[in-house]
Amino acid sequence: MPSTPIDAHARTDIDPFGLGVASGDPSGDGFVLWTRLIGRGLAPLDAKAVSVRYEVAADRGFRTIVRRGVLPARPEAAHSVHVEVGGLPSGRAFWYRFHALGATSPIGRTTTVPQTSARLRIAVTSCQHWEQARFGAYRDMIAQQPDLVLQLGDYIYEQTYPDQAKVRSFGTSEPLDLGGYRQRHALYKTDPDLQAAHRACPWVVTWDDHEVLNDYANLANRTGEPAAMFATRRAAAYQAYFEHMPIRPSIWHGASTPRLYRAVDWGDLASLSVLDTRQYRSPSPCAPAGIARNVRLDGCAEAAASTGTIMGATQERWLDQRLASEHRPWTLIGQQVFFAPLALDSAGRATFSDQWDGYTANRSRVLQGLSRSTVTSPLVLSGDVHSFWVNDLNDSGGRPVAGEIVTSALAAASPPRGASATL
Template identity: 60%
Template structure:
């Protein structure tokens, strides 16, 4: 597990704490206590029917905390005033994990709203609101976000998202950006160079948590997260990387980035304390209505087609035999087998597959893009066969990455076949937009693209019932405005057992 110490994660997940710290140590901690130990906020995630993950990370007003392991108490209540506390306990905020705390709460009642808070260093955290998943559900509201560049835009879309009161927020990756873009105007600045080690990635995540709208979205709804490439390095694929670095060197950078990701998001510690390393793919659900398989399209994938050995990169390709090679994979053999088994045992009405990159074939003037599923055509066909299993009643793929809204038909077996699923591509929450030269005429060149907008930032709001999905593409007029307002850009309906979105 390299930088992510199994022992440190086990400490976080089993709740060992400094119950026998001496009085002298306690006085030292209180004397050194920062004014804002909870400046990075609180969060919850991965709700299941009897619990969820709670998260916080202690800091000195957002800066690293210079302290040994700190006891942190947590409380979970059925009411916001904490008169009916149903769970309480302690964890150790260890410097080995940047003083992050993760609590896997179990034994609660399904389909209930809960409130939570932390106590440490003489301070009380903001009160968070979360919920357990129901056993049965008539309705589910899910917000989907992707690609948020701190320098290129304000995260005002989260205000609109919070106002919509979603049951879940699904984040499809590029939660942070490791790189800056000199060619684009900045609304604010990173506080350090591109990260390559644990300290750098911790610093990058911490500055993201300085955004009040992002913190508030974390505080008020449970999140389901997965990563894409910018959490480590643009376009990386397993250990292939842009600079063609030695795999052992890049592995250290990737391990540092993965650890910082874990330290700053509400991800289950049990997914990280594994002998084979951290695993992010998993299956969640909202009652008997919505199934949410969550994929990892970076850690196990083959390098992009026709690049030099060991080098990654997203490039337009044509006439490249590797694009269709059957042995190339987006997910890796183990994750493919897991997903196939998950789909084979599907029993819910709607399967929303949460993953990173565009699945539909997209022809650009220069060819297909090698970092998308177009660069992994055989793997895509295996995915589509899984989505056509009889057990999958309604398949909808959630995608991000390209900084554009798209609504696409998905087919198995070629363009002459009927659609078997719908793809909803959410745009960037705040970032540069898809290039006009590449995607400006995407609908004219691609018959399966029902809708495209490459000029706006925002998010996607989905409301599921047994009869249909209502899809609301929400766009922010100006991401450079910290008070920006999101409005409906387009609406679509996906009806039960009728693949393909219709304008709504």
């Protein structure tokens, strides 16, 4: 890394680790560790680069330290740090902590992926609105000792809903720039149940729309803001997201735009392909140019266009190659929005534009990949719709290909009655 001047005189009279610690993206020999130093009242730390020490131990008492190091927390990254740890034994639990500014962080627990395994317990979560509910569901989730938490988006919400009951307040207006998104993420990270869940085990995260703006698709958005202007807001939201999540920098910074789709496989038991269904979408079907809203489509031919994609061509090829080379008994796809067809009328003509129903050709291509002989037990894991579903996924001939489990919101209002013909 380039040399970085360290602010040797930086001091704080509060706990700089007030946003907690986290780990994520485990592999057979390591994981990524995260924390962010914070100032008073969730304000950014008033300092230049600050030295942060980290320790990884084979025991909770830190009697056997297996990795340690020092790295700078820079103001241009909101004093966040991401440590990619490697070269550790597989299938082991480890404990970690950070030291900075005379303070020591809480202790987190994480794991490396076993080479062989007969068991994987995943807790799947989505949609947590700060104002609409507390995050106490994490207590039960962690009590069941999952190996992984898979967060499928809407980790934060950018907007308030005046007609919904509130248990607490954002306290600020909707974020529009980097400072606003940093503040919103920091607020979320103060929740004690969320902090405890991050400390308990590694997380695998991906975003949906509310991390930026409700219903956005690539650079199309609800208000028709010009693409160049919206790109600035989206970039700020993406930057703040990375600064607050346990994501490997080597993946995120490995392309011209931030990359979030990736593989997090569990030994010889399960492959997990994590998708990004927001950043690479083709234009919303049957919508004015530059507009993206979740609206009812009634017989919209554009939704079936062969050029329509919710994943983008590069990500589609990446997933298809993974499915072609699959050798594990379980094939898991973690992604954001409702994958199965969801009819809004008895005739099955009306659907929602923001889900895979708006990009049916892309869905057919994924189902074709899941139909390969290499894939034996495929399962799509989804969120977004604030309700629980178990769906059969069939090909065009009605033959079963895979299953889908849709998790409800962790902390957000239920959908209105009559949201689909099935409800």
